[in-house]
Amino acid sequence: MKKRKNKASAAAVNGHLVSKPIRRCFPIFMLPTFIAFCIGFIWPFAQGIYLSFCKFTIPKNATFVGLSNYVSALQDAGFRYSFGYTTIFAIVSIIAINLFAFTVAYLLTQNIKGANIFRTVFFMPNLIGGIVLGYIWSMIFDGILQKYGTFLLAETKYGFWGLIILMCWQQIGYMMIIYIAGLQSVPEDMMEAAKIDGANKWQTLFKITIPNVMSSFTICIFLTLTNSFKLFDQNLALTGGMPVKFGADGSMVNTTEMLALNIYSTFYTGANSRGIAQSKAVLFFVLVAILALAQLRFTREKEVQQ
Amino acid sequence: MAEKRSFGNKILTVVFAVISVVYLIPIFEVLINSFKANAYVNTDTFAFPNSESFVGWANYIKGMTFGNYPFLKSVFFSLFITVVSTALILLCTSMAAWYIVRVNDLFSKIMYYLCIFSMIVPFQMVMFTLSSTADKLRLNTPWTIPIIYLGFGAGLAVFMFTGFIKSIPLEIEEAAAIDGCGAIATYFKVVFPMMKSILISVGVLEVMWIWNDYLLPYLVLDRTKYMTIPIHVQYLKGSYGTVDLGATMAVIMISIIPVIIVYLFCQKYIIKGVAAGAVKG
Numbered sequence: 001m002k003k004r005k006n007k008a009s010a011a012a013v014n015g016h017l018v019s020k021p022i023r024r025c026f027p028i029f030m031l032p033t034f035i036a037f038c039i040g041f042i043w044p045f046a047q048g049i050y051l052s053f054c055k056f057t058i059p060k061n062a063t064f065v066g067l068s069n070y071v072s073a074l075q076d077a078g079f080r081y082s083f084g085y086t087t088i089f090a091i092v093s094i095i096a097i098n099l100f101a102f103t104v105a106y107l108l109t110q111n112i113k114g115a116n117i118f119r120t121v122f123f124m125p126n127l128i129g130g131i132v133l134g135y136i137w138s139m140i141f142d143g144i145l146q147k148y149g150t151f152l153l154a155e156t157k158y159g160f161w162g163l164i165i166l167m168c169w170q171q172i173g174y175m176m177i178i179y180i181a182g183l184q185s186v187p188e189d190m191m192e193a194a195k196i197d198g199a200n201k202w203q204t205l206f207k208i209t210i211p212n213v214m215s216s217f218t219i220c221i222f223l224t225l226t227n228s229f230k231l232f233d234q235n236l237a238l239t240g241g242m243p244v245k246f247g248a249d250g251s252m253v254n255t256t257e258m259l260a261l262n263i264y265s266t267f268y269t270g271a272n273s274r275g276i277a278q279s280k281a282v283l284f285f286v287l288v289a290i291l292a293l294a295q296l297r298f299t300r301e302k303e304v305q306q
Numbered sequence: 307m308a309e310k311r312s313f314g315n316k317i318l319t320v321v322f323a324v325i326s327v328v329y330l331i332p333i334f335e336v337l338i339n340s341f342k343a344n345a346y347v348n349t350d351t352f353a354f355p356n357s358e359s360f361v362g363w364a365n366y367i368k369g370m371t372f373g374n375y376p377f378l379k380s381v382f383f384s385l386f387i388t389v390v391s392t393a394l395i396l397l398c399t400s401m402a403a404w405y406i407v408r409v410n411d412l413f414s415k416i417m418y419y420l421c422i423f424s425m426i427v428p429f430q431m432v433m434f435t436l437s438s439t440a441d442k443l444r445l446n447t448p449w450t451i452p453i454i455y456l457g458f459g460a461g462l463a464v465f466m467f468t469g470f471i472k473s474i475p476l477e478i479e480e481a482a483a484i485d486g487c488g489a490i491a492t493y494f495k496v497v498f499p500m501m502k503s504i505l506i507s508v509g510v511l512e513v514m515w516i517w518n519d520y521l522l523p524y525l526v527l528d529r530t531k532y533m534t535i536p537i538h539v540q541y542l543k544g545s546y547g548t549v550d551l552g553a554t555m556a557v558i559m560i561s562i563i564p565v566i567i568v569y570l571f572c573q574k575y576i577i578k579g580v581a582a583g584a585v586k587g
Contacts, residue, residue: 018408018476018479019410021483021489021492022405022409022489023409024489028401028490029402029404029489029493030401030402030405030413032402033398033401033456033460033464034417037421038457039443039445039453040436040456041424041457041458041460041461042420043439044432044435045424045427047435048432051434051435058438107318107322108322110318111315112322113316114322114323118323120570121326121330123577124566124569125332126580127514127562127565127566127569129517129519129520129535130518130520131536131540132518132536132539136335136336139339139347139348139351139551140332142348143352144351146349169329169332177580181581232521233520233536260430264433267433267434274434278434281428288427289426
């Protein structure tokens with residue numbers, strides 16, 4: 001990072017010949033992106049932070065209420081439940097997806113016939129959007145479950161494992177591509193050396209291959225982690241949060257609802273709790289940002305070690 | 307030893323062939339169910355259509371107008387929004403990235419870090435304010451939504467482009483400047499052609515995102531007038547008491563066939579683009 005910065009500033013000193021005419025063309029090169037970025041990100045983000053401290057139905061009639069939105073958000077049973085549900089979902093899907101993806105990638109790089117075709121097939125579900133995926137699988141699960149006289153929305157566990165299967169189907173191919181890239185960059189001479197020293201296949205796998213693809217593991221684990229936390233389309237289309245459970249105190253919890261969907265329903269089912277929804281969104285953002293920073297830190301430490 | 311391994315590899319090939327076929331079953335299921343009458347989709351999901359349940363192209367014909375909104379209109383809007391937004395993002399953000407790297411003043415640095423920052427912000431954080439801003443500025447039509455996509459998608463694109471431009475030696479552009487090339491000519495004649503590989507990578511990521519995106523267009527567009535394919539599918543399934551599953555499957559089939567065809571032809575670029583984006587993002 002530091003090295004890159006030095007290089008860039010050195011370029012700026014030497015590159016007046018190049019940089020001056022570009023600077024003069026600011027309206028052409030920078031302005032369109034800058035304006036769109038203000039409309040599409042900076043302003044909505046800033047307004048979103050502000051509105052999380054307000055009571056409002058539309059931004060115009062916002063009245064400042066301090067931290068009360070955050071208090072209500074943290075006391076909300078549905079929000080708490082969805083946080084726990086999302087966490088459990090994330091853990092299970094991280095393990096399942098990465099285990100399968102690495103195994104497939106490892107076997108496909110063993111010089112087997114037809115590896116390219118298999119790679120093409122496994123990657124394909126990635127191109128299908130979350131909404132469509134959700135409906136394809138809800139048809140399939142309902143088709144299976146109706147043989148046992150039940151249906152997908154009847155029980156929480158069906159929705160949970162259904163979403164796990166759906167996400168595995170979609171993401172294994174994607175993670176497999178990253179693992180294959182990692183596996184192909186393992187130095188050939190290391191493998192040779194291990195072979196000469198009489199290491200068997202398992203020893204080579206655990207002592208040479210896996211340590212060499214640790215960076216791929218980091219990338220994939222964090223990708224599956226953030227994907228699980230941000231999951232929305234598939235959740236909406238597969239179960240939409242159903243079935244509902246009623247608490248003893250009359251509170252209502254959608255038992256397959258993940259964080260993003262909880263925030264969405266708080267916003268758009270009735271306009272009375274939009275301030276609370278926005279504060280939930282800010283909490284959600286902080287959570288995702290912490291995960292992203294953790295990833296950055298983790299990857300950097302790994303790079304230092306290598 | 308060598309012979310034994312090749313035997314093992316043959317078994318692996320067979321195993322993977324079986325898994326691949328199983329992997330494709332969901333898509334195959336959509337196909338066969340799209341030819342069945344509605345009542346049979348739920349009760350005989352895994353059976354092939356028979357003389358009783360087979361309805362020919364009826365689902366496809368019905369799917370075209372089902373839900374009081376012509377499906378082809380949704381296809382058109384999806385296509386238009388995806389193509390125009392991607393073109394706009396590639397052009398504008400690559401130019402901005404060049405400005406950021408080569409000018410490198412305080413404004414560029416702030417812009418660069420804001421772009422990186424925007425990459426970690428989940429859509430739920432800005433969805434309400436973004437859609438109200440879009441409404442207020444009258445950007446809520448398919449013709450103007452590319453501006454929203456440019457704004458919200460700028461982060462990743464700028465980040466990937468700046469990473470690439472930093473690796474282009476300055477000497478080439480200096481030579482162009484000495485030869486009397488202005489900034490615009492230098493960019494389009496010298497820099498832009500050199501960025502072909504990264505343009506493809508970013509383009510693939512943007513197309514996959516925008517084509518499949520549901521929530522952003524759903525919240526931004528005026529839904530009574532404009533739908534995209536994901537919105538249309540959600541509308542068919544979500545808002546009806548009785549859903550015609552056969553017709554829905556036909557609509558889903560129409561929406562995934564072009565994607566699969568494009569994928570089979572451009573899979574080299576798609577896989578490369580996805581891998582590049584994953585490693586960087």
